[in-house]
Amino acid sequence: GAVVSQHPSWVICKSGTSVKIECRSLDFQATTMFWYRQFPKQSLMLMATSNEGSKATYEQGVEKDKFLINHASLTLSTLTVTSAHPEDSSFYICSARDPLAKTQYFGPGTRLLVL
Amino acid sequence: GENVEQHPSTLSVQEGDSAVIKCTYSDSASNYFPWYKQELGKGPQLIIDIRSNVGEKKDQRIAVTLNKTAKHFSLHITETQPEDSAVYFCAASSAQKLVFGQGTRLTINP
Numbered sequence: 001g002a003v004v005s006q007h008p009s010w011v012i013c014k015s016g017t018s019v020k021i022e023c024r025s026l027d028f029q030a031t032t033m034f035w036y037r038q039f040p041k042q043s044l045m046l047m048a049t050s051n052e053g054s055k056a057t058y059e060q061g062v063e064k065d066k067f068l069i070n071h072a073s074l075t076l077s078t079l080t081v082t083s084a085h086p087e088d089s090s091f092y093i094c095s096a097r098d099p100l101a102k103t104q105y106f107g108p109g110t111r112l113l114v115l
Numbered sequence: 116g117e118n119v120e121q122h123p124s125t126l127s128v129q130e131g132d133s134a135v136i137k138c139t140y141s142d143s144a145s146n147y148f149p150w151y152k153q154e155l156g157k158g159p160q161l162i163i164d165i166r167s168n169v170g171e172k173k174d175q176r177i178a179v180t181l182n183k184t185a186k187h188f189s190l191h192i193t194e195t196q197p198e199d200s201a202v203y204f205c206a207a208s209s210a211q212k213l214v215f216g217q218g219t220r221l222t223i224n225p
Contacts, residue, residue: 004158006158032211034213043204043216043217043218044159044204046212046213049211049212093158093159097211103161103164104211104213105161106151106158106159106160107158108157108158109157109158111156
């Protein structure tokens with residue numbers, strides 16, 4: 001299957017700092033990428049849909065000023081958690097949609113711990 | 116909007132036996148149904164998918180069936196092996212956005 005990478009794989013930060021997570025599609029161009037959040041033993045919760053060259057579409061209840069998404073190229077989307085707090089600690093996963101295969105592939109995830 | 120229900124939440128089977136996970140969806144416009152396997156601490160991995168113009172699809176020990184009339188689809192794993200132990204998620208989609216089921220924790224007992 002197609003490869004989607006995420007960096008970093010885990011990050012620990014102090015409360016009040018900002019953290020940037022990168023998501024890259026390595027062998028296809030993704031016009032659409034998605035950002036999910038997953039709490040322990042729960043399903044994936046879609047946070048936002050990121051379209052290359054345009055503003056992201058956020059799901060209801062997700063603060064767009066808190067979770068900044070940029071999709072500057074067809075292979076890279078970034079999620080920045082601004083002024084992180086302990087309640088933002090979670091597993092963040094991105095996915096990229098292969099437009100030819102019409103299939104969504106997931107990255108390995110980023111575990112964020114805010115102290 | 117779409118709603119996907121997945122059952123069971125946990126499933127334990129003996130190695131070599133078959134495992135079946137079932138999902139129902141609510142939006143009749145949904146036309147794409149992937150299944151993902153997630154191991155601890157990792158991202159979901161696509162294992163098989165099916166589109167609405169097909170009733171069944173098989174890939175070695177894994178098969179998926181779709182009943183559009185009843186709005187349900189199932190994952191079948193035969194000859195289970197210890198490495199099949201993981202959390203499995205079904206999903207449904209009519210556009211690009213996936214709606215996930217709650218997940219099934221599958222444990223294969225040696």
